[in-house]
Amino acid sequence: MSTVAAKNTVSPLERYKMAFESRWQGNDELTALRHAALEQFLSAGFPTQRDEAWKYTNLRRLESRSFTPAETSALDAHQPEWLATAGTRIVLVNGHCLPALSSQVAQPPGVTVLTFKQWIEHEPAAVAAYLKEQDQLTGNALEQLNLAFFEDGVVVNLADNTILDEPVYIVHQSTSSAAQRMSHPRIVVRAGRNARATIIEHYLGANDAEYFTNAVTRFDIAAGGAVKHFRVQQESPRAFHIGHVQTKLAKDARFSIHDIALGASLGRSGITALLEGTGAHAALFGLFAPMGNQHLDAHTRLDHIAAHTTSEEDYRGIAGGRARGVFNGKVIVRPDAQKIDARQSSRNLLLSPTAEIDTKPELEIYANDVKCSHGATTGQLDATALFYLRSRGLSESDARAALIRAFAESILATIDLEPVHAALEKQIDERFKLVNEAKA
Template sequence: MSAVGAKSTASPIERYKAAFDARWQGNDELTALRRAALDQFLSTGFPTQRDEAWKYTNLRRLETRSFTPADASALDAHQPDWLTTAGTRIVLVNGHWLPALSSQTAQPPGVTVLTLKQWFQREPAAVAAYLKEHDQLTGNALEQLNLAFFEDGVVVNLADNAVLDAPIYIVHQSTTGAAGCMSHPRVMVRAGRNSRATIIEHYLGANEAEYFTNAVTRFEIAAGGAITHYRGQREAPRAFHIGHIQTKLAKDARYSIHDIQLGASLGRTGITAVLEGSGAHAALFGLLTPMGTQHLDAHTRIDHIAPHTTSEEDYRGIAGGKGRGVFNGKIIVRPDAQKIDSRQSSRNLLLSPTAEIDTKPELEIYANDVKCSHGATTGQLDATALFYLRSRGLSESDARALLIRAFAESILSTIGLEPVRAALEKQIDERFKLANEAKA
């Protein structure tokens, strides 16, 4: 019997403790860190809608499930939905590294890529020290749940002046074997001074499986470093997906992310970018497409700590059926962070009268010499544009699909990596063509 369907007198929260006790024993430093994180999660529990950050997202359905840690699984071959890219590919199946389908090519000079399990097998004390410094008793309850249960992931180290011409492609594949299970993968990227790299994270799942992915990704970008991050979430239709991205930027560092949410029954991505050095720049682009009964949520936080830092943010949402989207973007300007330039935009498109998108832009400004702006709009397809396209011979479904694609294109066109952009454009076209056909 699966963990989801098993009968128990214990509450779902208490079952996490039972799962932990069955998975980890001992008194080593890493286990102690895990246990402290679990204790914090157990004392806090899942966020509720009484928490301002979760006002529009109800996790009760997730909380009532009882998931067990996923075991390692195997795939017979490269999956058709994976991107075709040059460079290094790391495949995690149900949260565990699968070497057979991962790249075995030599790594470029100055670049080290290894799995998290390899790292703590080689240097357990170093892993414990890193987690103690960066993660212990920090972050929200679900990040602590990840710290308690993580088993594998990816570690990327870029030396000073290292330049990676081809991307690092990290595949997070969930299979039918993940049904009733949870995985807590971690990705850690440490970029040295003046280094350059592109990181792709791709989350996919088997259609019939109900499972829980709770992922953490951390970037530390030293002075002059630059990271481009593409994150595609296309989990199974019944899956739960919670993602946490934490980025720290030193002087003149650059970070950009494209956060594309297409899958999962309930999905949420939380992004925090902390600009700690002058000249740092963060760019956040996102696209949410809740259809049917999906609930997709994006929460962002850009923290300008140092003066002379800049940020830009553009999120778009397209909701149809009874789908619900959420965008909450907060920009913070600290008291000594003068000469800030920060822009935020949220535009949303509703395709049906039962669809909903909640948008909440926020500014907290404690300095007086800044340029900050934000704006939010929500509307329907332009009836005049739709009539014009119909008058030019297009069917209603084709005209609607063309207008939807044009709305999404402002985000898709900013994707510089052609294989990523082409794959997403195809998925968007298929998604809304099918939706229009169903509507007709």
């Protein structure tokens, strides 16, 4: 039998096993964790639409690909798409840190920023212990795949009462390759008591590249701590992107995220916030805008474990062409979590008769003294508003672009970090100007 024929007879999951065995050897504790994670992934397999959480997202295209671990690749210079931010910039190319394009400024006392590879080199036992503890918190097969294959990432530690004035900007850059590559970056942020930080994650890729990004980001926020997270997904239009974000909030901790999804052929973000301490607050803001044949999925889970916790959530979707968007937001209130205030909103805009957005807000309430609300709407551009703008001299394409921008602005206006806000406004304007020019 030829090599090609033999390869074609190997199942998709078996290919991951073969890639793992060629990559990882040894009997240290971290390798043992990787092996266990791989076995869990192989046992569970890729999620299917029979799983309720994946009802609207089919991963058969992803599963059929033969992705292999990506190697690092040199970049000539700073890329024009990167944000112009002060502070620390760490560039991960194909999941590997590239020091030549990173710029770590001097950190205030109590702040440590290092790559995952550096942490493994200096404290392998501590890394294994941390990952083993975190592994107990998830049963997600794709997070297990990340644990099996991750090689690098970023670790941010903030001591008690530390304030990080400038953001940490993490660039996830994927490069073009003849082979189908996958990367599994892992980000860890641990904020001590009353610590403050802003983290930006920016995912980008070469337009002609087909690759798979499977990223995990974890936040541990101690009592009184506050973290802002900006997550901007602008992957290649041929890429597959799966992102997992999990946050644990202690007493009076604060967490906010802006989850922006514009890129990838198939993209999904899964965001979970565990409100474990009284007084904790989580705010989730999201905007996904699939065009053409894109499929973008946003899944959120706000778990009110402690009493006197609050959350707010506002997601907006815009879909055109034959694109499909998904929003599934679940709020859980545990039996002893009284005096909860949770608000959820999902609003969606369809720009063509062939576009589709599936929205599914959910409340699971097991306590009786709570204040929870949710709502969802899906519609088209307002014909009356469109007529009004055209009567004031705007062309049809400009009028449509103005209404789309106004719809997205409710999310963009909540972004208080100017470089992120300005870049996204430009992206949205260019995106829908092109869409409307195509219609004209």
